[in-house]
Amino acid sequence: MLPSTPTAPQMPPALGRFRPLRRLGQGAQATVWLAHDPRLDREVALKVLLAGATPAHVEAWLHEARAVSRLTHPNIVPVFEADMQGGQAYLVFEYVAGPTLSERLRSGPALRPRDAVELMLGVLDGLQAAHGAGVVHRDLKPSNILLDAKGRARVMDFGIAARLTDAGKPQGIVGTPGYISPEAARGEAPSPQMDVFAAAVMLGELLSGQRLNADPDPWRAVRRVIEQDLALPPGLNAEVDDALRAIVLRGLARDATRRWPTAKAFHDALNEWLHPAVAPSSEAGDTAALEFLLRRMRHKTDFPAMSDSVGRIQRLTLSENESITSLSNEILKDVALTHKLLRLVNTAQFSHAGGGTISTVSRAAALIGFAGIRNLALSLILLERMENKAHAQLLREEFLRSLMAGSLARELCLVQRENEESFLAAMFQNLGRLLTEFYFPEEAQQVRRITRPERRAGGDTSGPAAPVSEALASAQVLGLSYEQLGLGVAKQWGLPESLQRSMRRPDGDVPTRLQDNPAERQRWLARAANEMSDVILQTEPAETHAKLKAMAQRYSRALGVPAETFDAAADQARQRLAQLAQAMGISLAKNSPAQRLLAPLTPTVDDSLSPHELHATLLADPTLQRSEAEVSREQASETLAAGIQDITNAMVENFKLNEVLRMILETIYRSLGFRRVVFCLRDPKTETLTGRFGLGEGVEAVAPLFRVPLRSTPGVAADLFSAVCQKGVDTLIADASVPKIAERLPAWFLGAPKAASFLILPMAVKGAPFAMIYADKALPGGIDLGEKELSLLRTLRNQAVMAFKQAS
Known part of the structure; x- marks a missing residue:
C-alpha cells in the first residue's frame, strides 16, 4: 500500500465517554490519541477514523475490531471497544506507554x-x-x-x-x-x-x-x-x-x-x-577432553610460544637461585615485551618506586620485585598473543575483565606480602574462560548463549527462570568446565601448586566469618574480585554502584575487609586499570561494554543520600529529650548491616518481592527506632505514590492516607513530597515546623501521618520514580544519622530497587 501524507487533524471533542488528551500518531486513514476513560479512570489509546470515510472504510474498521477482539495474549495490544459517535468511527485500545x-x-x-x-x-x-x-x-x-x-x-x-x-x-x-x-x-x-x-x-x-x-x-x-x-x-x-x-x-x-x-x-x-540443550558431563571423560583441547591449542602457532614464555618466566621468578640479571635477560629476548613492560613500570602506579623514569628492565625488576615483574610479564604475554586474533575486540574485553579482577584482589588484600599472589589468583581464576575465548571462539559463544536466563514456558514473560551455570554450560560444550581447562593448562605451564589451589573457585554461600586460613581467604578474595568485575562489565552504570555495595556487605566478613573500603578499592583498581590499558596500547570501541571497567564508579542521583535544598537546620536545644526508642549509632549500624546481609542472602534464592520489602522495612524500623515506616508504590492509573503497608504506631490506618502525585499541575507548586520524589533526591527533614518546610507539606500529611521529623527515600528506575520509603519520629531532631548509617540506608533502598528489577 502506498500511504498518502494526511494533514494533522485538530483534537476532536469527547467521543462517547472518552476524552482525547494528546495525539500519539497519525496514519493514512486514522489518527491515534491518548484519551481518558472516566468510567474506569484509566488512560487508553483512541484510534479515530479520518473524516469523510466511506462505508467500505468503516466496514474495514469494524473488521479490525472483530479480528482483535478475539485475541487475548500478553504480546498483542487488545481492543476494548468499537463504536460510532456522530458519524465518527473509533476504536479503543489498551494504552502502551512505550515506543514503537x-x-x-x-x-x-x-x-x-x-x-x-x-x-x-x-x-x-x-x-x-x-x-x-x-x-x-x-x-x-x-x-x-x-x-x-x-x-x-x-x-x-x-x-x-x-x-x-x-x-x-x-x-x-x-x-x-x-x-x-x-x-x-x-x-x-x-x-x-x-x-x-x-x-x-x-x-x-x-x-x-x-x-x-x-x-x-x-x-x-x-x-x-x-x-x-x-x-x-x-x-x-x-x-x-x-x-x-x-x-x-x-x-x-x-x-x-x-x-x-x-x-x-x-x-x-x-x-x-x-538456550541450547544442556547435559552434564561425566568425570571419566575429563582427562580425555583436556588432552583433546590441549592438542587443538598446540596446533595453534602462538600457544606453544606463549606456553614456553610463561613457563620460563614462572621458573625464573620462583627460583631462589636465579638473579635479577637472569630474569632481565629472559625478558630482553622479547623486544615487544621489553618495550611494553617499560611503558607499564613508568605509569603513575609505579612512580613511587622509581623516583624518576625507569629505562632498564634490570632496574624495574629490582624496584618492583620478582612477583610484580612476573605478573606484568604474564599479563603482557597473554595480551601479545591475543592481539593477533581476528576477534581481538571481544578478547580485549575479556582480558580487561580478568585484569580488573586481579587489580581488585590486590586492592582488597589485607596482607601486603600476598598482594601479587592475590592479583595472579584472581586473574587466573577464569583462565579457562579466557583461553576458550582465545582459541575456541565459537564454543565460547555457545557457552554464553546457554548461560542466559531461560524464558518461561507458555508465553509467560513475568520473569526469567534461573540461569544455567557457566560450569555446567562449559562442561557441555567443551567436555570439561572452564575451571578444569584453566587448571589443566596451569599445570602444563608449571604454575605453583598454591596458585592452582587459588584458581579453584569456592562454591556455596559466602562465609559469615573471617577466613583465617590464608589459602581459603585468597580463594574467596579471587571469587569476590571476579564477581565484582562481572558486575561492572555487565551492569548499566546507573545500577553498578548499588550492586557493588550489596556485594561488599556479602564479602566483608569473610575477607576481613570493611564494607566501606570496597568503593575506594574499586575506584583505585579502575584508575590502575586505565593506566595499564593505556600503557599496553589497548583500544576499545566506543560502544564496548568494557568501557564500563574504565569509567568512574560514582553514585547516581537516585543512589545517593545527600541533603535536599529543603533540609531544615535544627538549633541545638539542651532541654530536648531523645526518643525512648532511639538506639546508639553503633547498635544501629550493626542491625542495619545484619539486615542487609539477610536480605542479600534472600535475594540470591527464589524470593517473593513482598517478603523482601517487609524485611527491608523491618530493618529500617528496628535499627533506628523509628515511630513509623511506610512503603508507597506508584499507582499507574493516577500517577500517584500511594501507601501500601508499613510498620509502627497506627500504621494500618496511616499508610492508606499517603498520596504523592508524580505529575505536577501547571501553575501549581509541587508539595514537598512530590518535589522530592520527582527529583529523586533522598531527604531528611529534621524539623517539619520550620516555616519554609511547613508551607510545602501536603494536606494529607497534616492529619494522622503528621510527624516532626522524617526521612524520604525515593526509588526510581532510569530516572522515573516508582516507589518511596518513608520513616518518621515524633520529636524534632529525633533522627540522628551519621555517614555510616546513611550509607547503610542507601544500600537498603538500593536493595529494594534491585528486588523490583529482579521480580519484573
Missing part, C-alpha cells in the same frame, strides 16, 4: 543479537496466538510493534488483517513495501507464512542494523521481493553465528514451502539457539 520498535531502532543504541532474538520471540508468541484464532496480520513491521515498560513486544494494528477462512476470496496486494512477502506481493490468499516472512525481515534488520529491502520506489521493493532472495548483509556482530543466520535465512525463503511453516516453528528454532 521503529522509534527504538532510530533512537539507538543497537540491540545485542541475544536481545533482538528475545524480542522477536515475543512477537512470534503473539503471531502464533493470532494464527491459532484464524487471523493473519499481513502488515507486520517495526512501527506496528510497541515496547511496553518491561521491554516486552506488543503487536498492534490489525487493520488489514485477514481470516484464514478468506482463502477462497479474491485478494489484492496488501502489506507494506519492504516487509511484504513474495506471495502477498503476488496477491495470493492469506497464510501464516506471510507473517513469518515479515518477522524474519524484522529480525534480520535488528541483527544488521539496516533495512533488508529498502528502495525509494516502493513498487521496486515489491518487485524485488518477488524476483530476488533477501540476504543478511556482511559485517554482522560476532554473536550472529552460522546457526542463527540459517534460522533467519529460512524465514526469508521466497518459496513459502521452504520457509518456517508456523510462527511457533520459527519461535522454537530461535529459542533453541538462545
